[in-house]
Amino acid sequence: MAGPAASGSAGTGYRSITGPLLLPTWVMIGIFLLLPVLLMTVYSFLTREFRGGVDWTFSLAAYDRFLLNRGLFGDEPPVLEWTYITIFWRSIWQAGLATLICLIVGFPTAWFIATRPAHSRALWLFMITVPYWVNLLIRTVSLRFLLRDQGPLNDALIGAGLLDSPLQIINTNLAVQLGLFYSYLPFMVLPVYAAVERYNFALSEAAADLYASRWTTLREIVLPVVRPGIIAGCILVFVPSLGAFLAPDLLGGAKTYMIGSLIEEQFKGSQGNWPFGAAVSVILMTLVLIVLMIYARAQGRAGAH
């Protein structure tokens, strides 16, 4: 008897203090999310001040520079500027490939861990995360040492008689891929593991009883169930890879701009261009938002099924 009455009064009580209770959350979101994004958007529409900083007058120069090419001296008829589109395309391609490699390696790893006896799973997960207690910069520099022409990897391959001369890995795209893959692998393994762990293996047995092949079981039963984990893992790898600049700089030789290093240069150098850096950031963020919206819609559809 007390039950409904109590819960009813608690409901109205909660509602009346919901606003104040959510206040810290709104303050956090306001100060650390909305305000910076707003500032960045505003800055992208301001006039560049020489040697860093902005002049508070409205200008579309940053977006103009991103989209239109008027020649080295700025007096040719404007044509579409491919420079920055190419940089974006290169970064997206790179991040996409890193995501794919992480998925190919991460899914079986997660599956393996989830199918171990319950008491040993924690240990496997622990082993996956241990290397990531070390700072990303140090891990990337260490990878540089391992991959270099006179490094342990090449020494081992030559020592084993597999190669005559060192394999050129450092300062190539392959090295960047390895760096991104190694940096973000746990971001794939952990969400996929969480999804696989919840999977009811009796479903696989049922499928086998109904003469489904292993491949059909994987495609029709397992993948739809663990899909949210896979999508979450892909987003967690793809988004940071898109803005990465440590791996391209340290492993790729910094010969070509990635989105991250292009933005960095706009704020760091004495010749920097803050509005342009802000504009590139806004464009990048818009792209990421589009990816997340596609994900949200896919989730919505999956939920409707």
Added chain:
Amino acid sequence: MHKILTSVALLALTAGMAAAEGKLSIYNWFEYIPQEMLDKFAAEYDVEVTMDTFDSNEAMLAALKAGKMGQYDLAVPTDYMVAIMAGEGLLDTFSHDEIPNFGNIDPKWIDVPFDPGRKHSIPYQWGTTSFSVNRDVYTGDIDTLAILFDPPPELSGKINVLDSQGEVLALASLYLGIPQCSQDREQLKALNAMLQKAKPHWASFGSDTAKDVLVSGDAAAGMIFNGFSAKARAEGANVEYAYPREGFVAWMDNAVLLKDAPNRANALKFMNFLLQPENAAALTNYAAYTSAVIGVEPFLQDAIKNSPENNPPVSAPQGTFVGVCDEATQTLYDAIWTNLKK
């Protein structure tokens, strides 16, 4: 750096307890002054010394412009940055008789392009930027900038270039024999085309890693500062630093008097202190570059005094400072740099 900060904090504490006469606040590069020198100055003049450090001219300028003016008395910018800071109105002027040791400065370093007549600054250390070649890989003539921009087959694909627009474009201009901050279309097009042709020969862009790649053998040749190359040699790399005949970049770090310095008199005392040969030599022994003060030789360590990196051959030309272009011209050079790295 942490060690320096801690010791500065300790120093500040002890100096505070001794009820120092006055204060002095310095903004310097990281690892660019031995702690003993700060202690010595603090003891000699009964001044409480504090120091903050920065790792690039641009970071220092940004910090000062963002509200740290009036907090420091003295900063240590590189040549071109002295001109920029003076242009932005961040520097105070002094007359030469306010610094009794001013006469100790080597006369050739007084009428410098970035501070004609030395109204804001005194020399701190100077050095050069060109390149070093691993002599195990290439034994030919390295007396030319073609090693970087049109390299022999032995070095092609094994070259590291500083990730620094000013220095790369300055060396490239010297190689082509065109002036810096040129607005001539043909010259700029030639510069752009030459760099595009040179890039396939380069393995990497890197500044912090410039020494490391030479020592490890990742690069067989690399653009580098002379003191940095000396350290690569000390770490066992068989590298030779070149003073190419087309020219090379010279740079000088300078102690400048900041506008609105809270302790102007102590800043001038410290500048005077830096110009005493014994102290200037201590600085050089620590930083491994070159002093611009006359009479430091007796106090210098032999390894630093006699290093080939610090002693250009008599046939070497004069070094060239990186130019400070106006906004319109700089935009063109920015475009060439973006073009190179896109």
